[in-house]
Amino acid sequence: MNSPCSHVATKGRPREFDLDDALAAALRVFWQHGYEAASMAELTAAMGITKPSLYAAFGNKEALFHKALDLYEREKLAYMGTAVEAPTARQVAERLLHGALQMQMSTCDPKGCLGVISSVACGAEAEPIKAEVVKRRASSEAALVARFEKAKAAGELPEGMEAAALVKYLIVLMQGLALQGGSGATCEELQQLVATSMAMWPTK
Numbered sequence: 001m002n003s004p005c006s007h008v009a010t011k012g013r014p015r016e017f018d019l020d021d022a023l024a025a026a027l028r029v030f031w032q033h034g035y036e037a038a039s040m041a042e043l044t045a046a047m048g049i050t051k052p053s054l055y056a057a058f059g060n061k062e063a064l065f066h067k068a069l070d071l072y073e074r075e076k077l078a079y080m081g082t083a084v085e086a087p088t089a090r091q092v093a094e095r096l097l098h099g100a101l102q103m104q105m106s107t108c109d110p111k112g113c114l115g116v117i118s119s120v121a122c123g124a125e126a127e128p129i130k131a132e133v134v135k136r137r138a139s140s141e142a143a144l145v146a147r148f149e150k151a152k153a154a155g156e157l158p159e160g161m162e163a164a165a166l167v168k169y170l171i172v173l174m175q176g177l178a179l180q181g182g183s184g185a186t187c188e189e190l191q192q193l194v195a196t197s198m199a200m201w202p203t204k
Contacts, residue, residue, distance in 0.1 A: 019057060022047040026058075027068040032110040035065055035129045065129060072114050073136070076103055084143055089151035089203045092144070093170055097194045100174045104181030104190055112182030113175065141167055156203050166202070173197050 025046040029038045058064040079099030086092045148163035
């Protein structure tokens, strides 16, 4: 669906590009290369716009990344929002791992995880980006911990197992899927990884 802003006039002239399409193109560049390695030349070429148009529509590179990250979470990570609504902890894990698997098996998106790719950047320019990625990840983890605390209270978790530790384990599995996908693992190998993970999952 096109953004209402896509057709708003700028200085008396209509935009010559679609904001949603341009942002989706920027997301693919960031997703493929990470924040630091994505150059303005690559971004403008993929978006089909000039650098002044990019600044006018989205702000600077950091602001563009924040908007791309919003889109990534809204469209690519939507399964995380519904996973916590599953009736059991095991089903939460299944939804998350299968959602992560489907994203890595997509033929139209880059592989790997945008958050992982961008959070490992090491330059000073990327520090605010790393902080934002960490902040968003912490928010997602907190929601999972709260859900698994409910599972613990319901007697689903084995004796002595803490909800926070189980969430960390699940996050590591999901990040592993993304890293394997980004390293060229086949769909069959990723499916086997999910099946093995669920076979070893500590709740019923």
